[in-house]
Amino acid sequence: MTVPAIELRNLEKSFGLAKIIQGVNLKIEKGERHAVIGPNGAGKSTLFNLITGRFAPTSGGVYLHGEDVSGMQPFEINRRGLSRSFQITNIFPNMTVFENIRCGLLWTMGYKYSFWHMINGQRDVTEKAEQILEEINLTARRDLLAGTLAYAEQRALEIGITIAGGADIILLDEPCAGMSHSETDLIVDLIRKVTEDKTLMIVEHDMGVIFDLADKISVLVYGEIIESDVPDAVRASAKVKEAYLGTTLEEEDA
Amino acid sequence: MNTASKTQAVSNPNRRLISLSSLLPWAFAALFLLCLPLVFQSSAALTIMNQMAITIVFALSYNMLLGQGGMLSFGHAVYMGLGGFFAMHVMNMVEYDGLWLPLPLLPVVGGLFGMTFAFLIGSFSTRRAGTVFAMISLGVGELIAACSIIIVVFFGGEEGISGDRTMGPEVLGYDFAAQSEVYYLTVIWLLVATVLMYLFSRTPIGRIANAVRDNEERAEFLGYSQRHVRWMSFIASGFFAGVAGSLFAINFEILTEENLNLATSGSILLITFLGGVGFFVGPIIGAIVFTLLQTVLGLYTEIWALYLGILFVSCVMFFPGGFAGIIAMHRRPLALGKLNLLVGPYLKVAIPAITSVLSLAAVLEISFHKRHSFGDDHEMSLYGITFDSHGYQALGFAIVIAAISLFLVSRILPSIKAAWDEANHAGDAQ
Numbered sequence: 001m002t003v004p005a006i007e008l009r010n011l012e013k014s015f016g017l018a019k020i021i022q023g024v025n026l027k028i029e030k031g032e033r034h035a036v037i038g039p040n041g042a043g044k045s046t047l048f049n050l051i052t053g054r055f056a057p058t059s060g061g062v063y064l065h066g067e068d069v070s071g072m073q074p075f076e077i078n079r080r081g082l083s084r085s086f087q088i089t090n091i092f093p094n095m096t097v098f099e100n101i102r103c104g105l106l107w108t109m110g111y112k113y114s115f116w117h118m119i120n121g122q123r124d125v126t127e128k129a130e131q132i133l134e135e136i137n138l139t140a141r142r143d144l145l146a147g148t149l150a151y152a153e154q155r156a157l158e159i160g161i162t163i164a165g166g167a168d169i170i171l172l173d174e175p176c177a178g179m180s181h182s183e184t185d186l187i188v189d190l191i192r193k194v195t196e197d198k199t200l201m202i203v204e205h206d207m208g209v210i211f212d213l214a215d216k217i218s219v220l221v222y223g224e225i226i227e228s229d230v231p232d233a234v235r236a237s238a239k240v241k242e243a244y245l246g247t248t249l250e251e252e253d254a
Numbered sequence: 255m256n257t258a259s260k261t262q263a264v265s266n267p268n269r270r271l272i273s274l275s276s277l278l279p280w281a282f283a284a285l286f287l288l289c290l291p292l293v294f295q296s297s298a299a300l301t302i303m304n305q306m307a308i309t310i311v312f313a314l315s316y317n318m319l320l321g322q323g324g325m326l327s328f329g330h331a332v333y334m335g336l337g338g339f340f341a342m343h344v345m346n347m348v349e350y351d352g353l354w355l356p357l358p359l360l361p362v363v364g365g366l367f368g369m370t371f372a373f374l375i376g377s378f379s380t381r382r383a384g385t386v387f388a389m390i391s392l393g394v395g396e397l398i399a400a401c402s403i404i405i406v407v408f409f410g411g412e413e414g415i416s417g418d419r420t421m422g423p424e425v426l427g428y429d430f431a432a433q434s435e436v437y438y439l440t441v442i443w444l445l446v447a448t449v450l451m452y453l454f455s456r457t458p459i460g461r462i463a464n465a466v467r468d469n470e471e472r473a474e475f476l477g478y479s480q481r482h483v484r485w486m487s488f489i490a491s492g493f494f495a496g497v498a499g500s501l502f503a504i505n506f507e508i509l510t511e512e513n514l515n516l517a518t519s520g521s522i523l524l525i526t527f528l529g530g531v532g533f534f535v536g537p538i539i540g541a542i543v544f545t546l547l548q549t550v551l552g553l554y555t556e557i558w559a560l561y562l563g564i565l566f567v568s569c570v571m572f573f574p575g576g577f578a579g580i581i582a583m584h585r586r587p588l589a590l591g592k593l594n595l596l597v598g599p600y601l602k603v604a605i606p607a608i609t610s611v612l613s614l615a616a617v618l619e620i621s622f623h624k625r626h627s628f629g630d631d632h633e634m635s636l637y638g639i640t641f642d643s644h645g646y647q648a649l650g651f652a653i654v655i656a657a658i659s660l661f662l663v664s665r666i667l668p669s670i671k672a673a674w675d676e677a678n679h680a681g682d683a684q
């Protein structure tokens with residue numbers, strides 16, 4: 001039995017009296033692409049925030065490759081090889097697109113808190129950053145301030161920053177939200193490309209994207225996972241149909 | 255192919271670490287500074303230039319916090335002051351205890367003390383940015399200023415402490431008694447400190463400091479502890495503040511409570527903001543303008559601080575990018591080759607604008623003279639005209655001129671705005 005990349009054990013989170021995550025158990029194997037779906041306000045983003053250290057769990061534990069990371073700071077968890085994107089675009093608006101990507105690279109490329117390297121002189125960083133810009137189709141925007149980009153471009157940059165450091169566990173929170181069909185296709189291709197051989201956990205409302213990408217799907221409703229299985233089984237599950245999916249799935253099938 | 259060659263072109267300039275074009279401005283600045291005393295030889299001029307150099311180092315170190323790290327400090331004078339006080343004590347140890355230390359190395363000592371205090375205080379003050387950081391810096395500033403009056407042994411109470419810079423070993427035959435020798439010492443330190451701070455802004459930690467300033471939360475998800483990043487910038491900034499303090503000790507041979515109180519902390523914030531926090535050169539411009547205003551304007555009027563306050567408020571309201579920001583605004587018209595469109599409107603507004611500034615200043619000066627002149631000293635001279643400040647004619651005249659010129663300025667402003675839009679518009683005129 002291999003150690004799962006991510007394991008959640010009896011994870012709970014309350015804000016005041018409101019119990020938002022109520023006892024989630026989940027194992028995500030290495031190399032798996034795992035989608036989390038569920039209605040608005042189900043607690044999907046909260047679950048991500050618990051895994052990535054943005055919030056500390058009220059009780060229960062989060063394990064990365066078997067190590068208990070609950071209660072750690074986001075930067076400590078990131079250094080253990082986990083990187084995430086945000087539902088609400090979270091970039092460095094007053095820095096250039098290139099610099100945004102570079103910020104995502106520096107720690108893992110070993111520059112850390114260095115004050116003895118000249119950053120522009122580091123060819124390895126520059127080349128890697130430019131390669132990522134190429135991948136996310138933003139080479140032409142290289143020297144613009146990130147805050148001035150169009151929405152879809154900012155979303156692509158958000159993913160670029162997330163994958164730049166080469167983390168082996170990637171969490172994407174609604175990467176395609178608010179995008180047109182063609183933009184969504186581009187982003188899905190990108191996600192598929194950059195998460196090759198990596199563990200991916202993705203929250204998404206677009207069912208096309210989910211069934212396209214995911215090896216496994218978990219359905220979160222009111223802070224509880226009601227089903228976690230391969231896509232066909234989830235599609236067939238009566239429980240899921242009843243609680244949430246139903247109509248959406250039939251539309252997809254048609 | 256196209257993109258590949260493009261990427262090549264983009265990364266090419268990075269191949270050589272130091273290119274000629276990036277070295278040129280520094281070489282030019284160095285040459286300029288070294289030749290300056292040939293033009294300005296008087297001791298008073300040298301003192302002003304030294305003061306300017308010290309303020310530049312201090313302001314640049316402050317901008318490592320505010321502009322580059324997003325930390326608004328109300329107590330930065332603490333690090334300059336403490337660096338200076340320690341440097342002064344070391345200077346006295348050279349004189350009385352036979353400590354061997356050439357004077358040009360004293361700023362290193364002061365810098366290390368500034369850095370030590372930044373390390374200690376930063377360990378808790380940099381935990382959060384924003385209001386928390388600002389309030390802690392204010393509290394620490396007040397605390398150290400209070401200590402400086404209480405701990406007389408170290409700070410010398412109200413008189414402060416003084417020393418003699420000439421008692422150390424001679425360096426290349428100089429004992430630094432002459433003002434010009436001190437000028438060269440100060441200027442070399444100014445160059446060294448400026449280059450080092452510039453290079454710091456281009457290291458990984460310098461860039462991550464920008465990232466934390468922009469979005470501290472996102473940086474945490476990229477492996478960086480926002481607290482450690484701020485702390486390291488703070489320590490580096492403390493070093494250069496200490497260097498500035500030591501240069502002050504060398505130049506003036508006296509330090510008092512004034513060197514680390516909140517007023518000094520406030521004025522360095524003002525200087526840096528006035529120059530422009532978004533640009534490396536901003537604080538340099540701010541320091542030069544401020545020192546000139548303070549010393550030159552101070553010769554002519556008692557209420558120079560009032561003018562400075564007005565300048566600061568209008569800068570915050572109308573030009574939050576500071577002087578450097580105003581200059582940078584013209585880069586786009588320049589790149590489009592449309593800077594010439596602005597010359598006409600600028601010249602047109604210059605005369606009424608200058609007139610309105612001068613006449614408004616006259617209103618302030620006359621009112622001030624009326625209230626503060628002794629007994630029946632009614633005679634006042636301004637801009638080379640002598641008149642009775644207590645009559646209504648002079649004041650009324652100034653007010654009328656101010657009103658007319660302000661009216662003219664307001665009439666010209668729309669045409670400037672139109673010219674500005676056109677100059678920033680790519681493509682031909684509509």
Ligand SMILES: Nc1ncnc2c1ncn2[C@@H]1O[C@H](COP(=O)(O)OP(=O)(O)OP(=O)(O)O)[C@@H](O)[C@H]1O
Nearest residue numbers: 015018020038039040041042043044045046047087
């Ligand atoms: N910091 C917080 N404080 C209090 N309540 C919160 C906080 N964060 C989230 N919540 C609440 O938790 C619930 C779940 O929110 P969450 O953002 O996790 O939902 P979601 O599944 O991501 O929804 P969506 O699909 O709209 O993104 C919501 O009711 C929200 O109001």
Ligand SMILES: [Mg+2]
Nearest residue numbers: 044045046087
């Ligand atoms: Mg969400």
